[in-house]
Amino acid sequence: MVSIEQFGDNVRWTAAEKKVARRAFDQALERHLSTIIAEAKRMMENVANPSDLWGVEAYLTESRKTVDRIYQFRYSHLLRVFSVLMRDEWLNEADLVGLQPEKIADIKRSPEGLRRMFRE
Amino acid sequence: MVSIEQFGDNVRWTAAEKKVARRAFDQALERHLSTIIAEAKRMMENVANPSDLWGVEAYLTESRKTVDRIYQFRYSHLLRVFSVLMRDEWLNEADLVGLQPEKIADIKRSPEGLRRMFRE
Numbered sequence: 329m330v331s332i333e334q335f336g337d338n339v340r341w342t343a344a345e346k347k348v349a350r351r352a353f354d355q356a357l358e359r360h361l362s363t364i365i366a367e368a369k370r371m372m373e374n375v376a377n378p379s380d381l382w383g384v385e386a387y388l389t390e391s392r393k394t395v396d397r398i399y400q401f402r403y404s405h406l407l408r409v410f411s412v413l414m415r416d417e418w419l420n421e422a423d424l425v426g427l428q429p430e431k432i433a434d435i436k437r438s439p440e441g442l443r444r445m446f447r448e
Numbered sequence: 449m450v451s452i453e454q455f456g457d458n459v460r461w462t463a464a465e466k467k468v469a470r471r472a473f474d475q476a477l478e479r480h481l482s483t484i485i486a487e488a489k490r491m492m493e494n495v496a497n498p499s500d501l502w503g504v505e506a507y508l509t510e511s512r513k514t515v516d517r518i519y520q521f522r523y524s525h526l527l528r529v530f531s532v533l534m535r536d537e538w539l540n541e542a543d544l545v546g547l548q549p550e551k552i553a554d555i556k557r558s559p560e561g562l563r564r565m566f567r568e
Contacts, residue, residue: 361498368501372492378481381488385508392502 339431341403348426349406356418357399364391410435459551461523468546469526476538477519484511530555 341349368391371384398412413419414435424432461469488511491504518532533539534555544552 361501365495365498365501368504369492369495372489372504375485375489378485381481381485381508382512384488384492385505385512388501388505388508392505 339403339407341406342428345427345431346403348424349403349410350401352410352419352423353399353401353406355423356413357395360395360399360418364388364395407431407434411437459523459527461526462548465547465551466523468544469523469530470521472530472539472543473519473521473526475543476533477515480515480519480538484508484515527551527554531557 368384368388371380371387375381375384398409400409410419410424411434414421421432421436424435427435488504488508491500491507495501495504518529520529530539530544531554534541541552541556544555547555
Protein backbone atom coordinates (compact mmCIF):
# COMPACT_ATOMS: atom_id res chain seq x y z
CA MET A 329 0.00 0.00 0.00
CA VAL A 330 1.43 3.39 -0.94
CA SER A 331 1.53 6.11 1.65
CA ILE A 332 -0.77 9.08 1.38
CA GLU A 333 2.20 11.32 0.64
CA GLN A 334 3.29 9.19 -2.32
CA PHE A 335 -0.31 9.01 -3.42
CA GLY A 336 -0.67 12.79 -3.43
CA ASP A 337 2.69 13.55 -4.95
CA ASN A 338 1.96 11.33 -7.93
CA VAL A 339 -1.10 13.32 -8.87
CA ARG A 340 -0.67 15.93 -11.59
CA TRP A 341 -3.08 18.82 -11.98
CA THR A 342 -3.50 20.69 -15.26
CA ALA A 343 -4.06 24.44 -15.19
CA ALA A 344 -7.72 23.92 -16.06
CA GLU A 345 -8.09 21.36 -13.28
CA LYS A 346 -6.47 23.69 -10.80
CA LYS A 347 -9.18 26.27 -11.52
CA VAL A 348 -11.91 23.68 -11.02
CA ALA A 349 -10.27 22.47 -7.82
CA ARG A 350 -9.92 25.96 -6.38
CA ARG A 351 -13.53 26.77 -7.15
CA ALA A 352 -14.79 23.47 -5.70
CA PHE A 353 -12.70 23.99 -2.57
CA ASP A 354 -13.96 27.54 -2.07
CA GLN A 355 -17.57 26.52 -2.64
CA ALA A 356 -17.35 23.69 -0.11
CA LEU A 357 -15.78 26.02 2.44
CA GLU A 358 -18.44 28.65 1.86
CA ARG A 359 -21.25 26.09 2.24
CA HIS A 360 -19.67 24.68 5.37
CA LEU A 361 -19.18 28.10 6.98
CA SER A 362 -22.68 29.25 6.05
CA THR A 363 -24.11 26.16 7.72
CA ILE A 364 -22.04 26.75 10.86
CA ILE A 365 -23.13 30.41 11.01
CA ALA A 366 -26.80 29.49 10.58
CA GLU A 367 -26.60 26.80 13.27
CA ALA A 368 -24.76 29.11 15.68
CA LYS A 369 -27.38 31.83 15.19
CA ARG A 370 -30.15 29.31 15.79
CA MET A 371 -28.45 28.03 18.96
CA MET A 372 -27.80 31.56 20.27
CA GLU A 373 -31.41 32.60 19.74
CA ASN A 374 -32.43 29.71 22.00
CA VAL A 375 -29.93 30.47 24.75
CA ALA A 376 -31.82 30.78 28.03
CA ASN A 377 -29.10 30.15 30.59
CA PRO A 378 -25.30 30.07 30.98
CA SER A 379 -25.15 26.35 30.22
CA ASP A 380 -26.76 26.98 26.83
CA LEU A 381 -24.31 29.81 26.23
CA TRP A 382 -21.23 27.68 26.89
CA GLY A 383 -22.77 25.10 24.59
CA VAL A 384 -22.64 27.68 21.81
CA GLU A 385 -19.02 28.42 22.68
CA ALA A 386 -18.15 24.70 22.51
CA TYR A 387 -19.94 24.37 19.16
CA LEU A 388 -18.01 27.33 17.73
CA THR A 389 -14.65 26.10 19.00
CA GLU A 390 -15.24 22.60 17.65
CA SER A 391 -16.44 23.99 14.31
CA ARG A 392 -13.45 26.28 13.93
CA LYS A 393 -11.04 23.42 14.65
CA THR A 394 -12.82 21.16 12.17
CA VAL A 395 -12.70 23.80 9.44
CA ASP A 396 -9.02 24.55 10.12
CA ARG A 397 -8.18 20.86 10.03
CA ILE A 398 -10.04 19.97 6.83
CA TYR A 399 -9.62 22.99 4.59
CA GLN A 400 -5.95 22.94 3.68
CA PHE A 401 -5.44 23.70 0.02
CA ARG A 402 -2.37 21.74 -1.08
CA TYR A 403 -2.43 19.86 -4.37
CA SER A 404 -0.60 16.93 -2.79
CA HIS A 405 -3.47 16.48 -0.32
CA LEU A 406 -6.39 17.64 -2.42
CA LEU A 407 -7.84 14.26 -3.44
CA ARG A 408 -7.94 13.26 0.22
CA VAL A 409 -9.54 16.57 1.22
CA PHE A 410 -12.11 16.32 -1.56
CA SER A 411 -12.99 12.73 -0.66
CA VAL A 412 -13.70 13.84 2.90
CA LEU A 413 -15.78 16.79 1.67
CA MET A 414 -17.75 14.49 -0.63
CA ARG A 415 -18.38 12.07 2.21
CA ASP A 416 -19.60 14.92 4.42
CA GLU A 417 -21.67 16.37 1.58
CA TRP A 418 -19.95 19.74 1.36
CA LEU A 419 -18.97 18.84 -2.20
CA ASN A 420 -21.04 17.12 -4.86
CA GLU A 421 -20.14 15.56 -8.16
CA ALA A 422 -21.23 18.62 -10.11
CA ASP A 423 -18.47 20.60 -8.41
CA LEU A 424 -15.88 18.21 -9.84
CA VAL A 425 -16.83 18.58 -13.50
CA GLY A 426 -13.63 19.37 -15.38
CA LEU A 427 -11.37 17.07 -13.39
CA GLN A 428 -9.96 13.97 -15.05
CA PRO A 429 -12.18 10.89 -14.60
CA GLU A 430 -9.45 9.11 -12.63
CA LYS A 431 -9.38 11.89 -10.05
CA ILE A 432 -13.15 11.89 -9.74
CA ALA A 433 -13.09 8.13 -9.26
CA ASP A 434 -10.43 8.46 -6.54
CA ILE A 435 -12.38 11.20 -4.78
CA LYS A 436 -15.58 9.15 -4.84
CA ARG A 437 -13.90 5.95 -3.78
CA SER A 438 -11.40 6.89 -1.15
CA PRO A 439 -13.06 8.46 1.93
CA GLU A 440 -13.44 5.22 3.84
CA GLY A 441 -9.91 4.01 3.22
CA LEU A 442 -8.40 7.43 3.84
CA ARG A 443 -10.33 8.14 6.97
CA ARG A 444 -7.81 6.55 9.29
CA MET A 445 -4.96 8.53 7.74
CA PHE A 446 -6.96 11.71 8.16
CA ARG A 447 -7.16 11.19 11.92
CA GLU A 448 -10.93 11.26 12.07
CA MET B 449 2.38 43.87 54.93
CA VAL B 450 0.23 40.82 55.58
CA SER B 451 -0.32 38.33 52.78
CA ILE B 452 -3.73 37.99 51.17
CA GLU B 453 -4.08 34.55 52.75
CA GLN B 454 -3.49 35.93 56.24
CA PHE B 455 -5.81 38.79 55.46
CA GLY B 456 -8.62 36.45 54.44
CA ASP B 457 -8.10 33.95 57.20
CA ASN B 458 -8.43 36.64 59.83
CA VAL B 459 -11.92 37.58 58.67
CA ARG B 460 -14.78 36.07 60.63
CA TRP B 461 -18.24 35.79 59.11
CA THR B 462 -21.37 35.47 61.25
CA ALA B 463 -24.21 33.24 60.09
CA ALA B 464 -26.24 36.31 59.13
CA GLU B 465 -23.32 37.75 57.18
CA LYS B 466 -22.82 34.48 55.36
CA LYS B 467 -26.39 34.72 54.07
CA VAL B 468 -25.84 38.28 52.89
CA ALA B 469 -22.54 37.30 51.28
CA ARG B 470 -24.04 34.34 49.45
CA ARG B 471 -26.90 36.42 48.15
CA ALA B 472 -24.62 39.25 47.03
CA PHE B 473 -22.30 36.79 45.31
CA ASP B 474 -25.16 35.09 43.48
CA GLN B 475 -26.67 38.39 42.41
CA ALA B 476 -23.38 39.66 41.02
CA LEU B 477 -22.88 36.41 39.13
CA GLU B 478 -26.38 36.55 37.71
CA ARG B 479 -25.95 40.16 36.60
CA HIS B 480 -22.61 39.39 35.04
CA LEU B 481 -23.89 36.32 33.17
CA SER B 482 -27.01 38.13 31.99
CA THR B 483 -24.85 40.89 30.56
CA ILE B 484 -22.60 38.37 28.80
CA ILE B 485 -25.61 36.55 27.33
CA ALA B 486 -27.16 39.80 26.09
CA GLU B 487 -23.89 40.94 24.52
CA ALA B 488 -23.31 37.54 22.87
CA LYS B 489 -26.82 37.56 21.39
CA ARG B 490 -26.27 41.08 20.08
CA MET B 491 -22.94 40.10 18.53
CA MET B 492 -24.36 36.94 16.97
CA GLU B 493 -27.27 38.79 15.41
CA ASN B 494 -24.73 41.00 13.63
CA VAL B 495 -22.55 38.15 12.39
CA ALA B 496 -22.18 38.51 8.61
CA ASN B 497 -19.01 36.52 7.93
CA PRO B 498 -16.72 33.89 9.49
CA SER B 499 -14.47 36.53 11.01
CA ASP B 500 -17.44 37.96 12.94
CA LEU B 501 -18.34 34.43 14.05
CA TRP B 502 -14.92 33.67 15.47
CA GLY B 503 -15.13 37.02 17.20
CA VAL B 504 -18.18 35.75 19.07
CA GLU B 505 -16.30 32.57 19.96
CA ALA B 506 -13.37 34.60 21.33
CA TYR B 507 -15.75 36.78 23.34
CA LEU B 508 -17.43 33.71 24.86
CA THR B 509 -14.16 32.00 25.71
CA GLU B 510 -12.76 35.13 27.32
CA SER B 511 -15.99 35.72 29.25
CA ARG B 512 -16.13 32.15 30.54
CA LYS B 513 -12.54 32.33 31.75
CA THR B 514 -13.18 35.67 33.45
CA VAL B 515 -16.25 34.33 35.23
CA ASP B 516 -14.46 31.14 36.30
CA ARG B 517 -11.52 33.15 37.61
CA ILE B 518 -13.49 35.72 39.58
CA TYR B 519 -16.43 33.82 41.01
CA GLN B 520 -14.90 31.52 43.58
CA PHE B 521 -16.94 31.43 46.75
CA ARG B 522 -14.50 30.92 49.62
CA TYR B 523 -14.85 32.99 52.78
CA SER B 524 -11.10 33.42 52.99
CA HIS B 525 -11.12 35.18 49.61
CA LEU B 526 -14.50 36.83 49.68
CA LEU B 527 -13.48 40.38 50.60
CA ARG B 528 -11.05 40.34 47.70
CA VAL B 529 -13.66 38.95 45.31
CA PHE B 530 -16.24 41.49 46.46
CA SER B 531 -13.81 44.36 46.07
CA VAL B 532 -13.21 43.33 42.47
CA LEU B 533 -16.94 42.98 41.84
CA MET B 534 -17.56 46.44 43.32
CA ARG B 535 -14.84 47.94 41.15
CA ASP B 536 -16.36 46.31 38.04
CA GLU B 537 -19.87 47.35 39.12
CA TRP B 538 -21.36 43.87 39.39
CA LEU B 539 -21.95 44.58 43.09
CA ASN B 540 -23.20 47.78 44.68
CA GLU B 541 -23.29 48.96 48.25
CA ALA B 542 -26.93 48.00 48.68
CA ASP B 543 -25.96 44.34 48.16
CA LEU B 544 -23.65 44.54 51.16
CA VAL B 545 -26.20 45.72 53.71
CA GLY B 546 -25.96 43.36 56.67
CA LEU B 547 -22.19 43.00 56.62
CA GLN B 548 -20.12 44.52 59.42
CA PRO B 549 -18.98 48.08 58.61
CA GLU B 550 -15.32 47.01 58.70
CA LYS B 551 -15.94 44.49 55.92
CA ILE B 552 -17.80 47.03 53.82
CA ALA B 553 -14.96 49.49 54.30
CA ASP B 554 -12.42 46.85 53.24
CA ILE B 555 -14.47 45.92 50.18
CA LYS B 556 -14.80 49.53 49.12
CA ARG B 557 -11.19 50.39 49.77
CA SER B 558 -9.21 47.45 48.57
CA PRO B 559 -9.63 46.84 44.81
CA GLU B 560 -6.66 48.92 43.73
CA GLY B 561 -4.25 47.43 46.22
CA LEU B 562 -5.50 43.90 45.73
CA ARG B 563 -5.48 44.04 41.95
CA ARG B 564 -1.89 42.91 41.62
CA MET B 565 -2.52 39.93 43.89
CA PHE B 566 -5.56 39.00 41.83
CA ARG B 567 -3.41 38.70 38.69
CA GLU B 568 -5.38 41.23 36.68
